[in-house]
Amino acid sequence: MPEQPDGDPPHRRGRPPEPICESAGLAHRTWLEPVRSRLVASGLTLDELVSRSGYSKARLSELLRGKGYYPGWGITYSVVRALEIPIGPVLRLWKAAAVEADKDTTWIKNRIRDVRTEEVAEQPIAHAGLTQAMWGPYTAYAQVFLQSEARARQAVTETFDILWLTWDQATASPDTPRHAWQLLRSTVLSRTPKRPGGYPDLRAAAFCTTAQAETADLVERLARIDIHARFFDAIARLPADQMDVTVLRYLCGIAPDAMPGIVGLSPAITHTLDHHARGALHELFPDIDTQE
Structure with missing residues (x-):
């Protein structure tokens, strides 16, 4: 393999996965999209991901497209760990999406229990600080639109989990608090009933x-x-x-x-x-x- 001028081997990028299937639900996409982005950024090919995860190319291709049955935690965890993605936020988003996919509590608990899950990344200190500072106002805002306190907390939790998974993008933006707020607003409004004109129903x-x-x-x-x-x-x-x-x-x-x-x-x-x-x-x- 030829070397670059600095002596390092060229960075071989993997081919982007095919588009996510339309049948994949909103909650499913919240963790699948960051996983797909991390795979592309890593430069790994699907064959290399097969080697790291232990699952077949066909199974991984289905997972990355959100195709077929909702994936168990085992294969999801194997991919997340192979890509060195924070486990905690993905697991919470995976559980929320499992509920969206009509999986019952027993199925969810069994799928998690079958896997020895180990965290691979610590929460960034700045992310933890932002979460602590903004939890109250974010939740108050969400509850105005979603009414239920439980639904508001879920939307805010999801916002901070997505923010953690995309923290590099957030800190690279001109204003991280602005980036976080726009993510919160998008998450809340995606769950808010709409009036005929498309604006939120308050x-x-x-x-x-x-x-x-x-x-x-x-x-x-x-x-x-x-x-x-x-x-x-x-x-x-x-x-x-x-x-x-x-x-x-x-x-x-x-x-x-x-x-x-x-x-x-x-x-x-x-x-x-x-x-x-x-x-x-x-x-x-x-x-x-x-x-x-």
Whole structure:
């Protein structure tokens, strides 16, 4: 094999795997896409992955395409370990996708129990710090859209797991907090019911406002719910960044000086977004106090 000028052998890149099958579910893709990206970046050929994992080329090809039955943890772990990918986040994403694929708890536990799993990478300190700092506001934001606290926690956990698996990309981006926020938003909105126009459906949040909860008269409460449902529908129609700062400040109760660090934008830009959003909403609903 000819050598490069620096004396190192040329880096032989493997052929990218064929596209993921359309039948692969959303949760399945969350761990499969980073695995495929790592394989391409590693330069390993499928034959080399066969040698490292101990599984046949046909089985590995099916796994990498998300084809056929949902893969067991054994073959998934063998590929993840061969590519030196962090085990913990992949295992959590694999379990979530198994539930999506209608695998019951017994099947999931048995597949995991059959494998002696060992972690191959430590969580980056910066990733751990970001997780600790942003867990609260991320979860509050997610719950506005998903309503259920359990669903919100699942979306945030998935966000940080994907972020860990793609940490090199996150730290190579111009602004890591901004990269993380956009990933959180994408994860949450992918699970949020949509209105006919394609924007998120926030109307259910109208049942959770302080003002209507404290109203004893049923007729007045229903009227308030109707108004707030239309108000929250208007919030969902705002441009993405304006919607984000509005949800964080007025529906999650986040302090204005904390928002720039959460959404990954400068204080000046965040203030401008808040100003324009409040102006647009006030024109439509002059009698609604955004602090409700």
